[in-house]
Amino acid sequence: MTEAGAKPPRTYEPKDPAGLSRLVILFLWIDLVVGLFNGVSTLAELQILGRLPMDTPVSLTEIPGLPPVAEVVRAVVGLAVLVSFVATGFLCLKWVYRVSLNAHALIPTLTISPGWAVGWYFVPIALLLKPFQAMKETWQASANPAAWRSVDTPSLLRWWWFLWLLSSILGNLSFRLQLEAKSLDLVLASDVVDIVGAVVAIPLNLVFIRIVRRVNDMQVGALSQRVFA
Numbered sequence: 001m002t003e004a005g006a007k008p009p010r011t012y013e014p015k016d017p018a019g020l021s022r023l024v025i026l027f028l029w030i031d032l033v034v035g036l037f038n039g040v041s042t043l044a045e046l047q048i049l050g051r052l053p054m055d056t057p058v059s060l061t062e063i064p065g066l067p068p069v070a071e072v073v074r075a076v077v078g079l080a081v082l083v084s085f086v087a088t089g090f091l092c093l094k095w096v097y098r099v100s101l102n103a104h105a106l107i108p109t110l111t112i113s114p115g116w117a118v119g120w121y122f123v124p125i126a127l128l129l130k131p132f133q134a135m136k137e138t139w140q141a142s143a144n145p146a147a148w149r150s151v152d153t154p155s156l157l158r159w160w161w162f163l164w165l166l167s168s169i170l171g172n173l174s175f176r177l178q179l180e181a182k183s184l185d186l187v188l189a190s191d192v193v194d195i196v197g198a199v200v201a202i203p204l205n206l207v208f209i210r211i212v213r214r215v216n217d218m219q220v221g222a223l224s225q226r227v228f229a
Contacts, residue, residue: 014105020095024091024094028209028212030088031084031205035205039198041073049188055185096117096134100113100138106145107141116130120134135157136167138159142219156204156211158209159203160211167201167204177193
């Protein structure tokens with residue numbers, strides 16, 4: 001029985017995570033490859049710009065000294081990075097919602113709903129902690145529904161969150177530098193930040209691929225006795 005006026009926990013119907021998990025992993029690999037190409041392209045651009053006088057006038061769209069082929073490569077890689085970021089980000093958030101929903105089907109009393117497991121990524125300040133808390137609850141409920149609170153937070157999740165925060169900071173810094181890129185030194189600084197971001201994205205994607213696989217396997221096992229919606 002519940003107290004008078006108290007809302008009973010919402011009931012969630014589980015959905016098979018396997019197909020979506022495979023798709024997310026595929027796009028994470030694609031994003032990793034695109035990021036590597038972006039890093040190599042940016043490194044080549046950095047070497048060309050490094051030979052220019054520091055007082056050379058530049059802008060976000062016009063950078064002197066780049067050969068025509070480099071300009072084309074820069075545009076194509078930039079578009080590929082944008083498309084990969086949007087597509088991979090959308091699928092990852094969809095996966096976060098799906099596995100959170102399944103976790104709530106196992107444990108209806110989890111504190112962060114599937115909607116907020118995604119929504120907290122877009123709330124300033126709260127995004128520093130809440131998405132991690134949601135993923136932690138999903139992991140715990142998937143690993144041991146009978147005693148989920150006793151499940152320790154694996155180092156895999158901690159590494160993912162550290163790398164994600166670092167990648168977000170670098171991405172924000174690069175964006176701000178690009179907006180202010182009216183001098184060669186700022187363009188060079190932006191390129192350096194982009195290269196560091198491309199390096200950080202490698203372990204970030206690899207760690208998240210492992211998380212997707214582990215959570216998927218745990219949920220398929222925990223929900224094997226139930227009928228997926």
